[in-house]
Amino acid sequence: MTKRILQFTCTGLLAVSLLAAGDWNDYRGPRRDGTSDEKGLPNSWSPAGDNLAWKLPLGGRSTPVVHGNRLYMLNTAGKGATLTERVAAIDVDTGKLVWEHLMPVYQSDVPPHRAAWASPAVDPETGNIYAIGVGGYMVALNAAGKLVWKKSIVEEYGLVTTHGGRTSSPVIFADLVIVSSVSTGWGEQARPATRFFAMNKKTGEMVWISAPGGRPFDTTYSPAVIAEVNGMKMFIAGNGDGGMHGMKPLTGEPIWSYVMSKRGINTGAVVLGKYAVVSHSEENLDTSEMGQLAAIDISGKGPVKAPRWVLKGFQGGYSSPVMDGDRVYQVDNGANLFAFDFHTGKQLWQHNLGTIQKASPVWADGKLYVGTENGKFLILRPHSDKCEVVDEDQLPGSQEQVIASAAVSRGRVYVVSTDAIYAIGKKRTPGGPDPYKPEPAPPADANAISHVQIVPAEVIVKPGETVQFKARLFDQMGRFYKEDTVEWTVEGARGTVANGTFKADSAPAASAGVVKGKWKELTGQARVRVIPPLPWSEDFESIAPGQAPRTWTNVTNKYVVREVEGKKVLVKLADNAFTKRARVFMGPTTWSNYTVEAEVMATEKRRQMGDAGVVAQRYQLALFGNHQRLELQAWQPETERTALTDFKWTKDTWYRLKLEVQNMPDGKVRARGKAWAVGEPEPDKWLLERIDPLGNKEGSPGIYADAPFEVFFDNLKVTPNSTAGTKVAARQ
Amino acid sequence: MKLFQHRALFLTGAAITALTALSFGPHLANVMAGDPGSADWPMWGGTADRNMVSNMKGAVTTWDVSKGKEKNVKWKAALGSQTYGNPVVAGGQVYVGTNNEAMRDPKQPGDKGVLMAFRESDGEFLWQHVTDKLAAGRVNDWPFQGVCSSPLVEGNIVYYVTNRGEVVALDAKGFRDGNNDGTVKDEKFHGEKDADVLWKFDMMEEVGAFPHNMSNSSPVSHGDLLYVMTANGQDESHVHVPSPRAPSIIAINKKTGKLVWEDNSVGEKILHGQWASPAVGKIGDVVQVVSPQGDGWIRGYEAVTGKKLWEFDSNPKDSVWPKTRNETISTPIIVDGVVYQANGQDPEHGEGPGHLYAIDGTKRGDITKTGQIWHYDKIRRSISTGAVYNGLLFYADFSGFLHCLDAKTGKAHWTHDMLAAIWGSPIVVDGKVYLGDEDGDMAVLEAAPAKKLIFEGSLGSSVYSTPVPANGVLFVANRNELYALGEAKKASMFRTIERILALR
Numbered sequence A: 001m002t003k004r005i006l007q008f009t010c011t012g013l014l015a016v017s018l019l020a021a022g023d024w025n026d027y028r029g030p031r032r033d034g035t036s037d038e039k040g041l042p043n044s045w046s047p048a049g050d051n052l053a054w055k056l057p058l059g060g061r062s063t064p065v066v067h068g069n070r071l072y073m074l075n076t077a078g079k080g081a082t083l084t085e086r087v088a089a090i091d092v093d094t095g096k097l098v099w100e101h102l103m104p105v106y107q108s109d110v111p112p113h114r115a116a117w118a119s120p121a122v123d124p125e126t127g128n129i130y131a132i133g134v135g136g137y138m139v140a141l142n143a144a145g146k147l148v149w150k151k152s153i154v155e156e157y158g159l160v161t162t163h164g165g166r167t168s169s170p171v172i173f174a175d176l177v178i179v180s181s182v183s184t185g186w187g188e189q190a191r192p193a194t195r196f197f198a199m200n201k202k203t204g205e206m207v208w209i210s211a212p213g214g215r216p217f218d219t220t221y222s223p224a225v226i227a228e229v230n231g232m233k234m235f236i237a238g239n240g241d242g243g244m245h246g247m248k249p250l251t252g253e254p255i256w257s258y259v260m261s262k263r264g265i266n267t268g269a270v271v272l273g274k275y276a277v278v279s280h281s282e283e284n285l286d287t288s289e290m291g292q293l294a295a296i297d298i299s300g301k302g303p304v305k306a307p308r309w310v311l312k313g314f315q316g317g318y319s320s321p322v323m324d325g326d327r328v329y330q331v332d333n334g335a336n337l338f339a340f341d342f343h344t345g346k347q348l349w350q351h352n353l354g355t356i357q358k359a360s361p362v363w364a365d366g367k368l369y370v371g372t373e374n375g376k377f378l379i380l381r382p383h384s385d386k387c388e389v390v391d392e393d394q395l396p397g398s399q400e401q402v403i404a405s406a407a408v409s410r411g412r413v414y415v416v417s418t419d420a421i422y423a424i425g426k427k428r429t430p431g432g433p434d435p436y437k438p439e440p441a442p443p444a445d446a447n448a449i450s451h452v453q454i455v456p457a458e459v460i461v462k463p464g465e466t467v468q469f470k471a472r473l474f475d476q477m478g479r480f481y482k483e484d485t486v487e488w489t490v491e492g493a494r495g496t497v498a499n500g501t502f503k504a505d506s507a508p509a510a511s512a513g514v515v516k517g518k519w520k521e522l523t524g525q526a527r528v529r530v531i532p533p534l535p536w537s538e539d540f541e542s543i544a545p546g547q548a549p550r551t552w553t554n555v556t557n558k559y560v561v562r563e564v565e566g567k568k569v570l571v572k573l574a575d576n577a578f579t580k581r582a583r584v585f586m587g588p589t590t591w592s593n594y595t596v597e598a599e600v601m602a603t604e605k606r607r608q609m610g611d612a613g614v615v616a617q618r619y620q621l622a623l624f625g626n627h628q629r630l631e632l633q634a635w636q637p638e639t640e641r642t643a644l645t646d647f648k649w650t651k652d653t654w655y656r657l658k659l660e661v662q663n664m665p666d667g668k669v670r671a672r673g674k675a676w677a678v679g680e681p682e683p684d685k686w687l688l689e690r691i692d693p694l695g696n697k698e699g700s701p702g703i704y705a706d707a708p709f710e711v712f713f714d715n716l717k718v719t720p721n722s723t724a725g726t727k728v729a730a731r732q
Numbered sequence B: 001m002k003l004f005q006h007r008a009l010f011l012t013g014a015a016i017t018a019l020t021a022l023s024f025g026p027h028l029a030n031v032m033a034g035d036p037g038s039a040d041w042p043m044w045g046g047t048a049d050r051n052m053v054s055n056m057k058g059a060v061t062t063w064d065v066s067k068g069k070e071k072n073v074k075w076k077a078a079l080g081s082q083t084y085g086n087p088v089v090a091g092g093q094v095y096v097g098t099n100n101e102a103m104r105d106p107k108q109p110g111d112k113g114v115l116m117a118f119r120e121s122d123g124e125f126l127w128q129h130v131t132d133k134l135a136a137g138r139v140n141d142w143p144f145q146g147v148c149s150s151p152l153v154e155g156n157i158v159y160y161v162t163n164r165g166e167v168v169a170l171d172a173k174g175f176r177d178g179n180n181d182g183t184v185k186d187e188k189f190h191g192e193k194d195a196d197v198l199w200k201f202d203m204m205e206e207v208g209a210f211p212h213n214m215s216n217s218s219p220v221s222h223g224d225l226l227y228v229m230t231a232n233g234q235d236e237s238h239v240h241v242p243s244p245r246a247p248s249i250i251a252i253n254k255k256t257g258k259l260v261w262e263d264n265s266v267g268e269k270i271l272h273g274q275w276a277s278p279a280v281g282k283i284g285d286v287v288q289v290v291s292p293q294g295d296g297w298i299r300g301y302e303a304v305t306g307k308k309l310w311e312f313d314s315n316p317k318d319s320v321w322p323k324t325r326n327e328t329i330s331t332p333i334i335v336d337g338v339v340y341q342a343n344g345q346d347p348e349h350g351e352g353p354g355h356l357y358a359i360d361g362t363k364r365g366d367i368t369k370t371g372q373i374w375h376y377d378k379i380r381r382s383i384s385t386g387a388v389y390n391g392l393l394f395y396a397d398f399s400g401f402l403h404c405l406d407a408k409t410g411k412a413h414w415t416h417d418m419l420a421a422i423w424g425s426p427i428v429v430d431g432k433v434y435l436g437d438e439d440g441d442m443a444v445l446e447a448a449p450a451k452k453l454i455f456e457g458s459l460g461s462s463v464y465s466t467p468v469p470a471n472g473v474l475f476v477a478n479r480n481e482l483y484a485l486g487e488a489k490k491a492s493m494f495r496t497i498e499r500i501l502a503l504r
Helices: A002-019 A153-157 B026-030 B203-207 B490-503
Strands: A052-056 A065-067 A070-077 A084-091 A096-103 A129-132 A137-141 A147-152 A171-173 A176-183 A193-200 A206-210 A225-229 A232-238 A243-247 A254-259 A270-272 A275-283 A290-297 A309-312 A322-324 A327-331 A336-341 A347-352 A362-364 A367-371 A376-382 A387-394 A407-409 A412-416 A421-424 A449-455 A458-461 A466-468 A470-475 A480-484 A487-491 A495-498 A501-504 A511-519 A522-530 A536-538 A559-564 A567-572 A581-585 A594-602 A611-616 A619-624 A629-633 A643-646 A655-663 A669-677 A688-692 A702-706 A711-720 B073-078 B088-090 B093-099 B112-119 B125-132 B152-154 B157-161 B166-171 B197-202 B220-222 B225-229 B249-253 B259-263 B279-283 B286-292 B297-302 B308-313 B333-335 B338-342 B356-360 B372-376 B387-389 B392-396 B401-406 B412-417 B427-429 B432-436 B441-446 B453-458 B468-470 B473-477 B481-485
Touching: A065 A407, A070 A096, A070 A412, A070 A421, A084 A129, A096 A137, A137 A153, A147 A153, A153 A176, A153 A193, A153 A458, A153 A581, A206 A449, A206 A458, A225 A270, A232 A275, A270 A322, A322 A362, A347 A387, A362 A407, A367 A412, A449 A511, A458 A466, A470 A511, A487 A495, A501 A522, A594 A611, A611 A655, A611 A711, A619 A655, A619 A669, A629 A669, A629 A688, A643 A688, A702 A711, B088 B152, B088 B468, B093 B157, B093 B473, B093 B481, B112 B157, B125 B166, B152 B220, B197 B203, B203 B259, B220 B279, B220 B286, B225 B286, B249 B286, B279 B333, B286 B338, B297 B338, B333 B387, B338 B392, B387 B427, B427 B468
Parallel strands: A449 A522, A458 A522
Antiparallel strands: A052 A421, A065 A070, A070 A084, A084 A096, A129 A137, A137 A147, A171 A176, A176 A193, A193 A206, A225 A232, A232 A243, A243 A254, A270 A275, A275 A290, A290 A309, A322 A327, A327 A336, A336 A347, A362 A367, A367 A376, A376 A387, A407 A412, A412 A421, A449 A470, A466 A501, A470 A480, A487 A511, A495 A501, A511 A522, A536 A711, A559 A567, A567 A711, A581 A702, A594 A655, A594 A711, A611 A619, A611 A702, A619 A629, A629 A643, A655 A669, A669 A688, B073 B481, B088 B093, B093 B112, B112 B125, B152 B157, B157 B166, B166 B197, B220 B225, B225 B249, B249 B259, B279 B286, B286 B297, B297 B308, B333 B338, B338 B356, B356 B372, B387 B392, B392 B401, B401 B412, B427 B432, B432 B441, B441 B453, B468 B473, B473 B481
């Protein structure tokens, strides 16, 4: 049995490798396993110019990808108030920047020097480029750099702004592009979890959302690998819950899990036959030794009971392993490279590279290519009993580090350091992209249908609007069978559904729920929010105490309605310090030119008073209690784009905030805000105004609180700017 | 901090010092450096000036901790999975901060901060102080990093800072003396193996501290006052300081647990966190507390009154956080009236350039120019503490280099590459420098102007702490084990092995 599986897999790998002659479309390469079949790759070079096709002073922390004669990387462009993430396209023949696409960073806690973490991915079919920023903004671009579609996963799905920037790279599979993050959305997605979001790569339509793991301990950046075991395709990725999980890539259904740590997993797996080798460097579940390297049998379902072998105490937590035949190479956090026997876990040798390791090695042409955080780049030839150093170069910058992994394409090795990109190898590289061969789609077993997928998986609609859902059937192996007719129902969302067409009620009221499709005993569902157009007002009087608005993201368990002195208000709870700071988004991400107002109040204890703010079009106006300031922010940690003024405000007293954002004819965006004590007349002048040269031209309304102790909101209004000039009545 | 994967840091430095010149309480009389082979090591650095030097004789210069081949292992004890607290030794007991992954009490499961007390003679586990994690998670109390503060032991009282930012005083005898001593009477656990809390000062509650990632300061005392840093710092955004009205340093009356003075010269200028530990020593005519703070400045205070005497910027004026501007995590040392300190960054931030200074704290005001005796810029970022011995300054950096300098001039005699990150500090014992690294090795070198490596051996897993000399034995913790390295008597070795087997 084992033998047959191995043969099958090997055949599969061979078939794939034929497609993989030159492009490096994904962070971990053509097979997403950190290897390439190319031969004749460089044995030596120098940063000064030997065997160096070109060097471009564009640094970064993410691995580049190469498609045809284009190299794409995610890094940052600009400085200070104009610093932002960008996708850069570089001509590999000339080493020149061909185009760049700037991606906004907004409403994020990630500091600027941690931006641009994930690698882009290229779709081999269309040549489109997919990138996700640290703040949860995602784009699909065509090969000319034009926007195909975009998605704000932070506003629409409650992505938890990545802790210090850790972001998973997109993965292309069949018609899907799959990204992941810890998120706390609305409804049942309020449960914090590492969620995988699979979108149609051509349209951005959400196809499935899956949370295969439990409570997340961390945001993570595990590179996903797609393997085939016993004929079943598996999407394998580490998770914030300390586990490695296998899912069916077309549906997101969980297959198996191996929970190995009390912290999140940042590494990827390598797969041979029915075994995967996995690794981490944090707490194990059953010993006080940290870290492990383990081989697990992934041919079963549910929790993997016991590993085939495990080495506890091995600390490989950032680098992902690579495989060469039946040898596994992995670099530990202290930059020691190890070789192990895949089948037994026996250590073959160990070789020191430096002191700190973040990058993953790449194996190609019998050599390992790997950089260290100490700024070294090494070419190594691994043997069965030792590691031979073929070439070792210290990059010239005084603080130049290699955090990214290498990319191999058409005879060259590309290395991104924090200072530059180096194209190691021949001066010219021939040819365009590899010919596209679609992912084989073997026929499904019509007698083993086990899953109904309703697409689009999630939508926002206006009252009176219709949306067409489809029901798609999949078999137990996760293979697509066909679209079919199902019995449709709707729950929670106000509207009707017939033949898959959902029509929202025309009444201007917000509601949220699911559209269900029943096929025999199976049911699939899609999530729907009905959001009325502006203007809105919300005084919370119609919401039961203890509840929160159902259509808002990231509100559940963080904010509740409470009756205070006979009036209902929304309270940012302070009972869970873990969610002390919480941004709530309320509507579509494409709105612009509107004004948000709200009344806010904060309590004070032990020298600390909370912060309260409103959000419009990705700008935030907030009163800071401990600082006694009013600040207008676009990206809080990037302080040069913050406008601020001292503002004395008193605990246990209501103030009104007003934030107006307007797109200007010259492409810039104007945000201005004011605050005043409730009961006093609205000041004529704006207290803060900022013209943003980059400009967030759209975005959802929201509120913001950082609440060491409780913070209160009431009388929220969102109005189009044309009617926003009128003064509001003071709080009664 | 890694914060990114932030793995926080917190080690601190070390050192001992000759407190001779200071008139401390009688309990300190037996802890002077240079008391060969008989001294306890009752605080981080051994003495209040933190200079990492001991004249203890008989420290082993070779060892083997591998299973079945143990050599010069007197005993070992199981710790949690991450141990950043440095051992202290006093009154026949060894104290070390760790996490709860070697759970000693099934009634207290899960991630906790744990201070363990062991019997010095044989490593018998005596009692532990177990503290719940802060609910906010990594922003205030990084998971699984345990207790990073090293206690100060005076007589029968153990002072340290918990992972919740509480300064606590514990009864060294625990509940074994049959009494619930002190003003805290509501300890949840009262068994033989539980800690007896005398008083508690909650820095978050009392002075509004918002510790960034971890509270880790190692207390130091002068007279009736106990000094700790608050760890007050930024939030997850790494820009915003949520509690700018909380002080950097506080002085507490060690008998009553009440606040005596505080200073907040930093306000919102905190670059990251404030993880240093203060040192106390006589500088000129004044007993001073020297405190490295969150803006990368080092400040000196009159110890009794808290009056600020001087401040020194440890960064070049053109430096930019976080690439070239550093925070101060190392503990200062005070030797012959001179302050020695390097700057550096959270290990999560990796390597980079550092700066090491000798500072004249007799100057007043902004002494960045006037108080600089010398500046050594060949050091990389450092979180280690220095050791001055025979006119030589030993200082390690996070890139793995040990530097031996002339303490008077700051000129380098030599450097030694450990080939792995260094979190702990070099310590000079009887004329030899001991230094551990992240790859789990510990080196022994001659403390001399000419470099000579005497021995390098493994300690099994990463050494994030500093080896501590006391009463003829070196106590050193790797990630999850505490070793007493010394010439083992056969019988005790046998007991140790039995105990280890029982723990497995």
